[in-house]
Amino acid sequence: MKQFIIFRWFNNISISKKMYLVVGILGLFIAVELSLFWFSLNTLSSIRAMVSGEGLWSKAQKDAFYSIRRYALTGDEKDFQAFFDYMKVPLGDKKARIELEKENPDFKIARHGILEGRNHPDDVDGIMQVFIRFRKISYMDKAISFWAKGDSLNEKMTLLVGSLKQEITSPLPSQDKIGKTLSDIGAINSALIKLENNFSSVLGEGSRWIEKLAMRILLAISLMMGFLTLILFSSVSRKIAKGINELKRVTNEVAKGNFSNKATIYSKDEIGSFAGSFNIMIDELDKNEKTIQESEKRFSTIFDRNPVAMTLSDMKYGKIAYANNLFCSTFGYTREEVIEHTSKELKLTSPEEDARLLPFILESLKEEIAGRSIEELQSISNEETEKLLNKLKQDDAWKNFEVQYTRKNGNTFPALVSFEVIDSDDKKFIVTSYQDITERKRAEEATIQKTEELKRSNNELEQFAYVASHDLQEPVRIITSYVQLIEKRYKDKLDKDADEYINFTVDAAKRMGILINDLLAYSRVGAVKSGDTKTDCNAILKIVINLLQSSIIETEAKIIIDALPQINCNEIQITQLFQNIIGNAIKFRGEKKPEIIITAKNKTSHWLFSVSDNGIGIKNEYLEKIFVIFQRLHSKEAYPGTGIGLSICKKIVEQHGGTIWAESEFGKGTTFYFTIRKKMEHR
Amino acid sequence: MNKLKQMEIFLIEDNPADIRLTIEALKDGKLLNPLNYVMDGEEALQYLRKEGKHINATRPDIILLDLNIPKISGIEVLAEIKKDESLKTIPVIVLTTSSAEQDIVRSYKLNANCYITKPVDFNEFMRVIITLEEFWVSIVKLPPNSDKN
Numbered sequence: 001m002k003q004f005i006i007f008r009w010f011n012n013i014s015i016s017k018k019m020y021l022v023v024g025i026l027g028l029f030i031a032v033e034l035s036l037f038w039f040s041l042n043t044l045s046s047i048r049a050m051v052s053g054e055g056l057w058s059k060a061q062k063d064a065f066y067s068i069r070r071y072a073l074t075g076d077e078k079d080f081q082a083f084f085d086y087m088k089v090p091l092g093d094k095k096a097r098i099e100l101e102k103e104n105p106d107f108k109i110a111r112h113g114i115l116e117g118r119n120h121p122d123d124v125d126g127i128m129q130v131f132i133r134f135r136k137i138s139y140m141d142k143a144i145s146f147w148a149k150g151d152s153l154n155e156k157m158t159l160l161v162g163s164l165k166q167e168i169t170s171p172l173p174s175q176d177k178i179g180k181t182l183s184d185i186g187a188i189n190s191a192l193i194k195l196e197n198n199f200s201s202v203l204g205e206g207s208r209w210i211e212k213l214a215m216r217i218l219l220a221i222s223l224m225m226g227f228l229t230l231i232l233f234s235s236v237s238r239k240i241a242k243g244i245n246e247l248k249r250v251t252n253e254v255a256k257g258n259f260s261n262k263a264t265i266y267s268k269d270e271i272g273s274f275a276g277s278f279n280i281m282i283d284e285l286d287k288n289e290k291t292i293q294e295s296e297k298r299f300s301t302i303f304d305r306n307p308v309a310m311t312l313s314d315m316k317y318g319k320i321a322y323a324n325n326l327f328c329s330t331f332g333y334t335r336e337e338v339i340e341h342t343s344k345e346l347k348l349t350s351p352e353e354d355a356r357l358l359p360f361i362l363e364s365l366k367e368e369i370a371g372r373s374i375e376e377l378q379s380i381s382n383e384e385t386e387k388l389l390n391k392l393k394q395d396d397a398w399k400n401f402e403v404q405y406t407r408k409n410g411n412t413f414p415a416l417v418s419f420e421v422i423d424s425d426d427k428k429f430i431v432t433s434y435q436d437i438t439e440r441k442r443a444e445e446a447t448i449q450k451t452e453e454l455k456r457s458n459n460e461l462e463q464f465a466y467v468a469s470h471d472l473q474e475p476v477r478i479i480t481s482y483v484q485l486i487e488k489r490y491k492d493k494l495d496k497d498a499d500e501y502i503n504f505t506v507d508a509a510k511r512m513g514i515l516i517n518d519l520l521a522y523s524r525v526g527a528v529k530s531g532d533t534k535t536d537c538n539a540i541l542k543i544v545i546n547l548l549q550s551s552i553i554e555t556e557a558k559i560i561i562d563a564l565p566q567i568n569c570n571e572i573q574i575t576q577l578f579q580n581i582i583g584n585a586i587k588f589r590g591e592k593k594p595e596i597i598i599t600a601k602n603k604t605s606h607w608l609f610s611v612s613d614n615g616i617g618i619k620n621e622y623l624e625k626i627f628v629i630f631q632r633l634h635s636k637e638a639y640p641g642t643g644i645g646l647s648i649c650k651k652i653v654e655q656h657g658g659t660i661w662a663e664s665e666f667g668k669g670t671t672f673y674f675t676i677r678k679k680m681e682h683r
Numbered sequence: 684m685n686k687l688k689q690m691e692i693f694l695i696e697d698n699p700a701d702i703r704l705t706i707e708a709l710k711d712g713k714l715l716n717p718l719n720y721v722m723d724g725e726e727a728l729q730y731l732r733k734e735g736k737h738i739n740a741t742r743p744d745i746i747l748l749d750l751n752i753p754k755i756s757g758i759e760v761l762a763e764i765k766k767d768e769s770l771k772t773i774p775v776i777v778l779t780t781s782s783a784e785q786d787i788v789r790s791y792k793l794n795a796n797c798y799i800t801k802p803v804d805f806n807e808f809m810r811v812i813i814t815l816e817e818f819w820v821s822i823v824k825l826p827p828n829s830d831k832n
Contacts, residue, residue, distance in 0.1 A: 474780050477803050478700045484805030485707060513803035520782075 012268035015240065022232045029225040033218055040214030043133070046126030047207040049119065051200055053093065053127060054147075056118045058196040060089030061154065065189045068161050072182050075168050083161055087154065092116020094151040097144065100131045139206030146199040150192055157188045243271030247278055259286035308433045311338070315385055315421065315428035318342040330436055332408035350412070353404045364395040382428050386421045389430070393419065405434060413438045465523035469516045476516055480509035511636075518644040522629065525573060525651040535571045537564035537609075541598065544578045551586050557594035564600045565607055567676050573652045574676075578611075580645040581672050585613035587639060590667070606658060606678055612671040618664040626662065649674070690820040693743030694720035695727040695760060696778075697752045704805070705747070708812035714820060719743065724755025728763055731770055743773060745819050748795075750779040750786060758789055765794045772826045774819055778811075 010018065064086030071079035096113025099105045107128060114124045134140035164181045167173050246263050253261040259282055263275040300322075303310060309327035313320045323338045331338075331348065338346060349357070362369070368388055380388075392398060402414045416435040421428060483505045491499060541561055545552065552559070559582070567574070578598075585596045592614055601608040618626060618633070625631050629647040632639075649672075653660040657677030664670035692709070696702050702720050709718060719740075721727045727748075730737040746764070750757030757779065764770045774796040779786065782800040790798050799815070802808045819825075 470781065470783075473803075474698070477780060477801060478698070478704070480803050481704050481805035481808055482700065485704070488805070510804065517782075517803070524783075 011239070011266070012272075014269045015236070015271070018236050018269070022229065022236065025232065026225060026229055029221060029228070033221050033225070036214060036217055036221070040210060040218075042126060043130055043210055043214075044207055046123070046130035047203055047210070049123030049127050050130060050143075051203050051207075053114070053117055053119045053123070054196060054199050054203070057090050057093050057150075058192070060086045060118070061150075061189075061192055061196075065157075065185065068164065068185060069182065072164060072168065072178055080161075080165055087158065089117050090151065090154050092118075093147075094154075096128075097131075097147055097151070100128060101135075101144075105132070134206070137206065139202050139209060143199050143202040143206065146195045146202065150195045150199070153188050153192050153195065157185055157192075160185050160188065239267055239269075240271060242266055243269075243275060247271075247275055250278065250282065254282055254285065257289075259283075259289060306433075308435050309415075310431060310433045311343075313342070313430050313432065315382055315389075315430050318344070318430075320346075321429065327434065330407070330413075330434065331405070337408075348405050349403065350406050353406075353412075357403065360397060360401070361392065364392050364397055386428060389419060389421055402437070403434075414441055462523050465519060469520040469523060472516050473513070473520070476509060476513045480506065480513055483509055511642075515642045515644075518642045518648075521576075522644050522648045522651065525648055525655060533568070533571065534566050535569050535574065536566050537574070537600065540571065540575050540578060543575055544582055547575075547579055548583055548586065551583070555586055555589060555594050557586050557589070557596060560595070560597045562597075562599040564598070564609075565602065567607055568679065569656055569676060570652075573655065577649050577652045577674070580649050581611045584645065585611060585615055585670075587641075588613075588615045588670075590614060590616050590669075603675070606675040608673060608675050610671050610673050612669060614669040617666040617668050617670050618662060619666050620664070623662050623664060627660065690714075690716045690744040691741060692716055692718045692745050692747060692816070693727075693730070694718055694747045695724070695752060695757065696720060696747070696749045697722045698749075701749070701801075704808065705812060708809045709816065711809055712813040712816050714816055716816065716820060723753040724757065724760045726754075727752075727760050728755065731764065731767075742770075744825065745815075746773055746775045747778045747815075748775055750777060750781055750790070758786075758793065761790060761793045761795055774823070774825065776815060776819070 010021075013021070064083045067079045067082035067086060070076070071083065092113045092115065094113070096110040096117065099107075099110040099113060110128055111124050114127055115121060119127060131140070131144075135144070160181050164178060164185070167177050167181065243266055246266070250261050250263040253259075262279045262282060265272045265275045265279075303312075303322070304324045306324055306326065309330040310324045311320045311327055312322040319340050319342055320338050321340075323333075323335055327333075328335055328338065331346075333346070343349070365388055368391060400416055403417050404412045405415050406412050414437050416437055418433050418435075420431045422431055423429075483502060487502050487506060491502075494502075538561070541564065545559060551557070582596060582598075586594050595614045597610075597612045599610045599612075601610075622633055626633065627646050627650040630643040631647075632641065632643040650660050653674045653676070658675035660672065660674040662670055662672050694702060694705055696705070699722075702722075706718060709716070719730075721730050726737075729735050730740050731743075733740050748757050748761060752760070755763075757777070761775055761777070764773065764775055771794070775794075777790045777795045777798045778801060779799075780801050787798050799811060802811055
């Protein structure tokens with residue numbers, strides 16, 4: 001578990017930390033190795049010092065031995081003294097050994113002892129360290145025991161040397177005794193030589209052992225170091241490679257347009273955080289891609305569902321990149337059949353139609369293409385193509401220009417064509433729309449036909465009304481006349497009933513005559529063209545007042561006339577118009593004396609006339625009905641009339657491009673308004 | 684003086700009812716001038732030119748002309764009369780049911796002496812006929828009748 005934590009921790013530290021860690025571990029190993037190396041060197045040199053100390057020790061011991069032998073021969077006190085001088089070396093060493101073998105050695109004493117052993121001062125510390133450090137190691141233990149034995153033999157020898165001096169300095173030295181002591185001393189010396197050799201060889205063995213051990217440890221550490229380094233590096237590099245490979249894999253997926261794949265984050269180091277950022281980037285790309293796709297979808301839907309056939313084609317080669325549904329259904333192709341083809345390849349226009357269109361195109365672009373060869377024009381740049389297209393577009397000749405297009409099945413249809421140059425992905429495209437106007441044309445033709453028919457039937461109707469009323473008038477006049485003749489000749493000769501019958505017949509016949517006459521007048525308004533001679537309305541009003549003179553006088557009517565304009569009109573018709581309206585104003589007067597006000601106002605395109613009276617007025621619900629032919633609001637007993645007068649007025653006003661209407665307050669008076677257009681169109 | 688002299692009236696009218704009506708109207712007048720009539724344009728011209736069965740016809744003093752008559756229309760008859768040197772001095776009174784502007788204009792352009800729309804009312808009609816008779820017979824001085832001289 002703890003190991004896992006370490007691994008996880010290691011995973012999550014940064015790469016630089018990982019590197020530092022690896023280098024640190026390596027450094028540590030190197031330090032350990034160096035210190036071990038130093039330790040071994042140190043130890044070995046100390047052992048060497050110790051061995052050399054033994055050499056000094058044994059040399060001093062030998063010198064002492066030889067001094068004592070000389071002394072035995074010469075009896076020279078100096079030689080004897082020399083023995084002790086020499087013996088100071090082993091004694092010093094012994095002092096140091098004893099001190100160092102203590103639990104808490106006094107290193108001062110030990111140092112002193114070692115220096116007395118004539119060792120080099122630099123070696124002192126090494127000797128002491130080796131002594132203490134390796135005291136328990138068998139080699140050292142053995143060596144020290146040899147050393148101790150040597151020391152005890154030295155003591156024996158010193159004792160023998162003391163007895164030898166006694167013998168020599170005795171008054172009667174016994175040569176035997178001296179010889180025997182000397183041989184004993186010699187034996188000890190030999191034993192010492194043996195011990196010395198043992199000491200040296202044991203230490204040598206020890207140092208070789210140390211050497212081997214040190215070498216092995218160094219080798220082991222080196223191997224371990226190598227191995228660990230290998231593991232660490234491979235683990236780190238494997239982890240880095242794994243992270244990078246994962247990023248590589250995901251990058252490839254993204255390149256293929258697959259945004260659902262996310263990079264797995266194996267560690268929290270730089271690569272891990274890079275992978276994290278990379279995933280965020282993929283998300284953003286995905287979001288962007290989706291937004292683009294959505295907007296693309298939205299636009300293609302709009303394009304597809306546009307109620308006008310459309311294509312998108314590249315400007316350079318004219319190849320159709322996309323065609324909407326209506327284009328396909330209108331022209332009868334599947335989308336696959338049109339995409340990557342030009343309109344020329346599809347023969348959307350027949351060669352005859354192309355030939356018809358060419359002069360128009362050349363005419364529109366004559367300034368641009370003047371003096372240029374066809375080869376030159378065929379290889380013009382995109383920019384110039386665009387310029388020419390825009391120029392073509394701006395030419396009024398191409399507005400509502402009809403082109404005959406050919407469907408796949410060979411049928412043709414008229415369409416209005418328009419185009420737009422757009423930039424997309426650094427490429428120029430042309431959006432062309434083909435508005436099929438078959439239906440519109442059909443409707444237009446139908447409307448024209450209907451209008452013609454209507455005109456004809458209207459004319460026929462007017463003609464009919466004229467002929468009918470004209471021909472009707474004849475028999476009516478005869479009937480009236482003869483009934484009146486009967487009345488004249490036979491009145492009071494028949495009975496009373498007959499007289500009454502004759503009266504009714506005369507009345508009806510007269511009324512019919514007037515009716516037919518009015519109808520004739522009405523039909524003539526349409527038949528007679530409204531003129532465009534300038535006519536002074538003030539003069540017309542004078543005529544009208546003259547015509548109505550008798551009733552004006554009879555009713556004491558007051559007529560107030562504004563300054564009236566000169567208008568373009570049919571004088572007879574306008575006279576009749578005023579006569580009818582003013583006549584009505586007098587006819588439908590109230591209790592008061594009639595007061596009639598006539599005004600005219602100048603409007604932009606027409607004159608607005610008004611005729612106001614203070615008569616009986618018209619109820620609102622009848623304001624429109626009054627203009628309908630034969631429409632009467634009163635009994636013929638109360639107000640005689642045929643109900644044609646205002647319909648004639650309406651027809652006259654309409655003939656003059658105007659409208660007529662009335663406003664009224666029942667019981668208070670009525671105002672008739674009508675407009676006359678200033679400029680009459682010739683009909 | 685003139686009263687003693689009978690003025691001959693020539694009526695060109697296809698409708699017998701109108702012919703009779705004219706006769707009746709003249710009857711009510713006091714002048715009792717003779718009236719001859721024909722019922723189509725062709726016969727009217729034959730009468731005036733004394734052709735065919737009208738070889739014995741006399742030159743009328745006044746012509747009452749309806750425009751709406753068969754074979755040769757009233758307008759054509761008018762044109763023929765006014766073209767004819769011997770006939771053009773005879774006053775031609777257009778007496779018709781038409782009140783159409785174009786008929787009036789055309790008639791006067793062809794030198795009709797007057798144009799009258801037949802009134803619907805009989806009394807009016809009578810008044811018109813009597814007035815005409817009085818005017819043309821009693822009041823107006825006409826050129827001498829070359830035919831009778």
